[in-house]
Amino acid sequence: MIQSLPDKKKIVTFMLENAVSVFLVGFIIFMVFTKRSFSTWDNIVNIINESSIYGIAACAMTVVIISGEFDLSASSVFGWSTVLFTLCCNTIGIVGAFFITLACGALFGAFNGYLVAKIRIPAFVVTLGTMISIKGLAYVVTKAQPINTTNATLRAIGNFHIGDISIIPIVYLAVILLFFWFLRYTKFGRDIYATGGNYEVARLSGINVVFSKFMVFTMLGAAAALAGMMYGVRIKAGWAPYGQDLSLYCITATIIGGTSLLGGNGGVHKTVIGVLLLAVLFNALTLLGVSGSMQKFIRGLVLITVIMLDAVVVKRQRE
Amino acid sequence: MKKTFLIVLSLLLVGTMVSAAGKKEDDGAKKIFMSSAYYTAPYGAPLQEAVKEKAAALGYSVQIVDGEENADKQLSQFKAAVADGYDALIYWPGDQASSPPLVEYLNSTKLPWVALNTVVDDSVIDLVPCMIASDEVEIGRWLGRLIIKYFKDNPGKTKNVIYIEGSPGSSYTENLTIGVNEILKGSDINILNDHQYAQYDPTKAMVIMEDMLTKFGRSIDLVVVQDGGMFQGAYSAIQAAGYVGKLGLLCQGQDLIVREKLLDGELYASVAQDPFTEGALAVEMLDKVIKGETIEKWVATPTGAIYAADVDKYRWF
Numbered sequence: 001m002i003q004s005l006p007d008k009k010k011i012v013t014f015m016l017e018n019a020v021s022v023f024l025v026g027f028i029i030f031m032v033f034t035k036r037s038f039s040t041w042d043n044i045v046n047i048i049n050e051s052s053i054y055g056i057a058a059c060a061m062t063v064v065i066i067s068g069e070f071d072l073s074a075s076s077v078f079g080w081s082t083v084l085f086t087l088c089c090n091t092i093g094i095v096g097a098f099f100i101t102l103a104c105g106a107l108f109g110a111f112n113g114y115l116v117a118k119i120r121i122p123a124f125v126v127t128l129g130t131m132i133s134i135k136g137l138a139y140v141v142t143k144a145q146p147i148n149t150t151n152a153t154l155r156a157i158g159n160f161h162i163g164d165i166s167i168i169p170i171v172y173l174a175v176i177l178l179f180f181w182f183l184r185y186t187k188f189g190r191d192i193y194a195t196g197g198n199y200e201v202a203r204l205s206g207i208n209v210v211f212s213k214f215m216v217f218t219m220l221g222a223a224a225a226l227a228g229m230m231y232g233v234r235i236k237a238g239w240a241p242y243g244q245d246l247s248l249y250c251i252t253a254t255i256i257g258g259t260s261l262l263g264g265n266g267g268v269h270k271t272v273i274g275v276l277l278l279a280v281l282f283n284a285l286t287l288l289g290v291s292g293s294m295q296k297f298i299r300g301l302v303l304i305t306v307i308m309l310d311a312v313v314v315k316r317q318r319e
Numbered sequence: 320m321k322k323t324f325l326i327v328l329s330l331l332l333v334g335t336m337v338s339a340a341g342k343k344e345d346d347g348a349k350k351i352f353m354s355s356a357y358y359t360a361p362y363g364a365p366l367q368e369a370v371k372e373k374a375a376a377l378g379y380s381v382q383i384v385d386g387e388e389n390a391d392k393q394l395s396q397f398k399a400a401v402a403d404g405y406d407a408l409i410y411w412p413g414d415q416a417s418s419p420p421l422v423e424y425l426n427s428t429k430l431p432w433v434a435l436n437t438v439v440d441d442s443v444i445d446l447v448p449c450m451i452a453s454d455e456v457e458i459g460r461w462l463g464r465l466i467i468k469y470f471k472d473n474p475g476k477t478k479n480v481i482y483i484e485g486s487p488g489s490s491y492t493e494n495l496t497i498g499v500n501e502i503l504k505g506s507d508i509n510i511l512n513d514h515q516y517a518q519y520d521p522t523k524a525m526v527i528m529e530d531m532l533t534k535f536g537r538s539i540d541l542v543v544v545q546d547g548g549m550f551q552g553a554y555s556a557i558q559a560a561g562y563v564g565k566l567g568l569l570c571q572g573q574d575l576i577v578r579e580k581l582l583d584g585e586l587y588a589s590v591a592q593d594p595f596t597e598g599a600l601a602v603e604m605l606d607k608v609i610k611g612e613t614i615e616k617w618v619a620t621p622t623g624a625i626y627a628a629d630v631d632k633y634r635w636f
Contacts, residue, residue: 035403043402050395144487146416148440158420237391237416239488245387282392286399292358292385294335301332 001214016316020270022314024277029283033078035287043283045164052172053230053278055247055272059179060216060223061250063264066183067216068196068249068263069116072127074224076134077108079245081228086238089151091181099224109221117213131247138240146157146239149232158233168230175223179268192216196263255289257305275300336379349407351381351605352400354393356413356437358385360519361548361574362594363411365636366436369598370409377606379407390417392422401428407605408432415440415490422446431608435601438490445616448608451601453592453620455491460496462543462571465624466499466508469587469596471566478508481531483544483553486518495545495571511535517549524552532560541567547574547589552578573625578635581627589625595634596620 015022016295031038057074062073081101088097108130115126160167174261183189195212203209232238251261257274259266281302285295327366351374357363367383374381381398390413397408401474408430412418418439425432426446433449444450445521472477482499485492512531517524524544531539542557544550550570557563563585570577571590580586607614625633 037399037403040402043399046395046398046402050392053391139487142488146414146488148416148419148442150442179538231391234394235417235420237390237414237419239414239416241488242389242417243389244390283395283399285382286396287403288383289382292355292383298332298335301335305332 012305013316016191016309016313019313020256020273020277020306023306024273024280027277028280031280031284031287035284038284038287041164043287047279047283048169049166049234049278050283051275052169053227053234054243054246054253055172055275056175056227057220057224057228057246058250058271059175059268060220060277061247062254062257062259062266062268063179063183063192063218063252064216065259066196066253066266067192067213068199069123069213069216070127071109071112071123071217071220072247073108073112073131073134074220074250075243075246075248076131076138076240077105077221077224078231078246079240080108080138080230081105081225082132082235082238083142083147083240084238084244085229085232086147086149086236087141089149089154090147090230094151094153094157098229101229102222104131105225105228106218106222109218109224112221113217116217117210134230135240142238142240144240146237148237150236154233154236158236166234167185168234171226171230176228176268176272183267188212188215189229193264196265198264249278254301255310256303260308260310320567348378349609350405351379351407351408351409351602352397352405352508353381353411353435354386354396354400355383355411355430356386356388357411358383358387361636362546362572362592365634366594366598369595370602373599373602377602379602379606381602386411386413388413390414390421394421397421397424397428401430406430407609409435409601409605411435412437412439413428414488420441431605433601433605434609435591436597437579439603446580447616449604449614449616449618451597451604451620453597453622455494456498456501457619458571458590458592459495460502461498461624462495462545462569463499465569465588465590466503466541466543467506469532469569470508472587473540474565475540477538477540478506479538479540480508480510481512481528481533481542482510482515482537483524483527483538483542484514484516485545485549487514487516490544492516499543511539517552519546519548521548521552521555524549526552528556528575529560532556532562535590537565539566541569541587544568544570546570547572547577550574550580550586551576554585564623573633573635575635577625578630581625581630591622591625591633593634594636597599 037043084104085097085101088100112126112130115121116123148151191207191212194207195209199209253274254271255261256277257270259270285298353370355363371381375521384396400601408425410425410432419442422439422443434447435451460531486498515527517527542553544553547570568586569577569588571592577589600618604614604618
């Protein structure tokens with residue numbers, strides 16, 4: 001009995017510190033026993049596909065949040081990229097479309113990064129402005145009309161599957177590995193943690209904090225563009241309003257995963273759990289027959305619960 | 320305090336999930352699944368209620384989810400529904416351009432399905448078993464006819480109109496404007512403003528109307544608004560500026576505010592687009608598809624002018 005007390009405390013600490021993963025595992029077990037259709041291969045593939053497109057941008061948003069910032073304009077870069085990619089696919093072909101869209105997304109991100117890192121304008125103001133203007137630009141270019149494409153190569157890529165898994169989850173996996181390696185095993189990745197943890201201390205330690213912040217926004221711009229192109233691969237259309245909930249989704253997934261909005265800690269592996277939890281939750285609520293209105297309520301409830309859980313864990317650690 | 324709050328939240332979450340999971344499905348009833356791109360739109364709520372009512376009347380159970388104007392999300396929702404063994408599907412698309420992959424997927428399921436409200440892309444329209452939608456251009460034509468009739472009933476020196484539209488790029492908005500322009504072509508009616516989009520948002524419509532009143536003031540003879548929700552916003556601006564009764568008002572829709580202003584004599588007329596009929600028709604047509612009966616490829620929701628004397632003939636929301 002005396003020996004079991006520390007073990008019990010360890011288990012409780014472990015459960016609290018990994019609460020989201022524990023909740024996810026528990027929820028999956030609950031669903032497997034409640035709904036037989038949840039664990040069918042088709043549904044598992046559906047969950048993977050559903051989480052992949054926004055997941056790509058969520059990985060990059062995590063890096064921005066670790067650096068102590070956030071970006072509201074990712075949703076507009078996403079919408080713009082669906083438009084540009086579709087237009088380019090219809091004119092110059094898919095290879096040119098890919099590189100132009102990616103470069104354009106990175107350019108938008110770099111513009112945000114320059115204003116935030118160099119000019120020192122708050123990210124909220126900068127990205128709010130670019131969010132509105134990029135969306136406006138997409139409306140102007142398309143005369144507000146949605147456009148679609150019948151590009152044969154794009155269609156072939158969209159129909160390409162490896163064991164029912166489309167190309168989008170494969171791209172998502174590559175992005176996860178890239179960001180995981182970048183944050184954990186490169187000096188630049190560690191500089192981003194230091195910049196987000198304490199900006200002044202990082203600057204005085206010789207870290208190029210301006211460059212770090214500039215680069216995280218550029219990476220997010222490129223990732224949002226890549227996500228927009230993946231949406232184009234799946235839906236074969238582009239329109240300015242597409243992905244308007246992307247920024248909020250990415251921030252939500254990052255927070256749920258356990259990365260602090262204050263910066264300096266967290267990781268892409270945590271965000272992957274957050275993205276997966278959201279996808280499983282959306283899917284499960286649909287399978288459980290929950291109406292659209294109730295789904296919104298439950299999603300909000302999960303977010304608040306996880307944030308509260310995080311606050312309890314932080315308090316426990318301090319004590 | 321934090322711990323207590325967390326425990327309460329967790330219990331609430333678990334309770335909600337368990338009650339959702341524990342819902343009994345109707346024994347033997349066929350299950351219909353509907354993904355609504357405009358779940359939270361004012362027009363969506365009565366339409367979805369009508370779907371539920373009609374489905375219950377015909378002995379079906381129905382689940383309606385929010386597609387959030389996101390074709391990718393709608394595709395995932397349909398895939399989840401198919402995995403869960405639903406018997407029939409209703410698809411309310413968000414826009415035309417993104418509809419082809421969904422239409423192809425829905426056909427690949429071999430399940431009975433119908434499309435509702437937003438007309439799908441031309442490239443796949445022949446692949447849809449049944450499209451239940453308003454003839455949007457015809458609604459626009461009715462607005463045009465009422466504009467002409469208004470000036471016939473209220474002759475003046477000028478025929479200046481402010482015209483407030485819905486969302487840029489939305490097929491509904493565009494088609495209404497096509498219908499209006501078709502009727503007004505060659506007339507001496509003058510639309511004062513360029514395209515002004517309030518995006519079906521009453522607040523945006525109010526701001527646009529305030530700007531229009533500032534810019535054109537007493538030279539405005541008639542204000543035309545593309546839907547009842549936006550009419551509410553525009554009316555607030557007109558009322559605040561003291562212009563009620565000094566200019567004509569015309570809109571489309573069956574919102575309660577429209578009924579109220581028709582009865583007050585402040586609104587000249589409205590154009591019918593009945594979400595209740597549209598929702599009920601969708602389930603009726605789906606029922607016929609399920610039973611293998613022959614149906615028309617396009618079922619149009621009835622439309623026409625509504626005057627104050629007609630309000631009791633319509634349902635309002």
